[in-house]
Amino acid sequence: MHITCPNCSTKFSLPDEMFKDGAQARCTVCDEVFPLIQPAEHNVEVESQEEISFSESPEMEETIAPDGNMDALIGEEGTFGLGEPKKKKKSGKGCLVFFLILLLLGGACAGAWYFAPELVNRFLPMKEKAQSGPVTVANDVSRISLKNISQYYITNEKIGQIFVIEGDAENRFGVPKELIKVEATLYDANNVAIVAKQQLAGSSVSLFQLQVLAKEELADALNNKVEILTNNTNVMPTKSVHFMVVFYDPPKGVAEFGVKVVEAKNPPVQ
Template sequence: MIVECPNCKSSFNLDDALVPPGGRKVRCSVCENIFTATPPAGPPTGELPELDELADGFGQDFGADDDDLLASLGEAALDRDDQDLPGVAEAPEAKAAPSASRSAGSAPKLDLNLDTVPKAGKAAKAGRGRGRRVVIAVAAIVLLLGAGLGAVWQFAPQYLGLAPEAKSGSGGTEPVADPTEQVRKISLEGIKQYYVENDKTGRLFVIQGKAVNLFETPRELIAVEASLFDAQNQTLATRRLLCGNTLDLFQLQVLAREEIDAALENEAGIGANNISLQTGQSVPFMIVFFTPPEGLAEFNVRVVDAKEVAP
C-alpha cells in the first residue's frame, strides 16, 4: 500500500500486512511527523445492474426493434466485467514519493517503532543544544562589555571622549559651560609690551592692557594668558593671571620677584575691580615674565576665563 505523510507529502510503500484494519501510528522519516496509516478501502460490493435497470436509468424501455442496441450494451457490460471497477484500482507507480528516484539504500522509510527517537531527531536536538550554548556565550560577552563600558563611563569618561559634568549646588548635575562661549564677548584693548630692568631680578618682559566686558550681563574674575614665541613660532613661555592688578614703573624696578608675584595674583584685583564687571566696563591686567628667554620674537594674549555673576 502507498502511504502519504500529511505534513511533508512524502509517499512510502508500506506492507499491507503491517497495518491492521483500524490503522497504525507511524513516523515519517523525512519530517518526523507522526500520523495514522489506514489500510486502503476494499472493492465495492454488489452486482452490475441488469440491462433493464440501465434502460430505466435512461428513462426509456427497450423493445424488440432495439436488439442491436441491447446487444451493444450487453457487450459493453461484459467488457466492464473484465476491467477494474472505479475506486478499486491501485495507486499507480508514477505517484511514488518524491524520493522514489533515490537508490534503495537511501529511500525514506516509515518508522513503526515510536518509542525510539530517530537519529535525525537526536542530531537536530544536539544542534539546537549547541545553538543555545552559543547564544548564552554571546550574551555573556555582551553583558561583560556593557559592564566594562559602564565602569569607564562612571569613573573615567575622558577615555570615551565625554566631557565631565559639574555638580550643581542643588545636588544635581549640569554640563560644564563651553570656555569659548564664556569669553567670546570679552575684548582686549590697549595691549603693549616693554622691557624693564629690575635691581634685584634683572630684566623683565612686561605685557599690559585692559579687558572690556561686551556681554549684556555682568562678568567677573576675568583671566588672561600670555605666551612667548620664537621666530619659528615655537612656544618659549606661558603665564596666566587674573585681571585687575597692575604695578607702576618704579615698583617694577625695585620690588623683589616674590613681591611682584604677590601683587599681581590678587584674585579680586585692586579695589575689587575684577568683581561684577558691568556691560561696557573694563579691567586692567599686567603679566610679567622674569628673565625672558632668548630668541623671543613675538607674543600673544588671550582671554581664558570670565565667570557670570551669580544672581
C-alpha cells in the first residue's frame, strides 16, 4: 500500500501488514512523525500497486521500503523510517573559487618576490648565520695587548730632532686579526694632549735610517704597503706585530706620551 507524508507530500510504498492500529512512521525526507492509519478527515491516500505512476514530479518521488528487511525501517520511539533521505548533489563551484583564490595569492607573492625582494625580506624571519669558532666584533681591540714600548728622541741630519715611539702589538684573541692600527699621543705637564698620530703596524726603519732619511722618505718607509701586508695580516693568536710612530719636529713642553690600539680587523672569510 502507499502512504503520503502529510508534511512534505512524499509518497512511500509499504507492505500491507505494517498498517496496524497505533503504528507510526517517520518521514526520512522531513522527519515528520505521523500515524500509518490516519483519520478519514486527514484524507490519507491509500493506493494499490497498480495505481503507482512513475511519471510523478521529483517532489512527489516515491520511496519503496526494502523487501525482506523490515528492521531497516524501524526508527526511534517505535516508529518506522520511510525510505532513504535524498542526497544533495555536491557543487564544484566552491572548489573552483577556492582554487582561483589560491592561484591569485600565489601569483601576487611571486610578483612581489621578483619585483621587490627587499620588501618581502622585511617580513621573513631572519636566518641566523652559522659561525665556527669564537665570535668577535670586526673592530674589537679589547684583547690586543701592547708590550715592549719604548720612546726616545733622535737627531736627524735633514729634519732635526724627532720623537720616536715603538713597540709590539700582541693578538690575544682566539682568532686571527689584521691591519692593527695604533694611536700615539703626546701630552704636556698638565696632561693635556698636544698632538696625536695614527700608524698601521707592520713596518719600521733602522736607527741609521732615522738619522739620515728625509721626512718624505721616512713617511714612505713607515707606510710601506708591502711590509704592512706581509707583517700585519693574518696575525695569529699569541703572535705580535711591531709598530713605530715618528713625530717630526715634536712640540716643546712634552711631558709624557700614551699609546693605544684603535683598530684591529678580522681577516676575510675564505
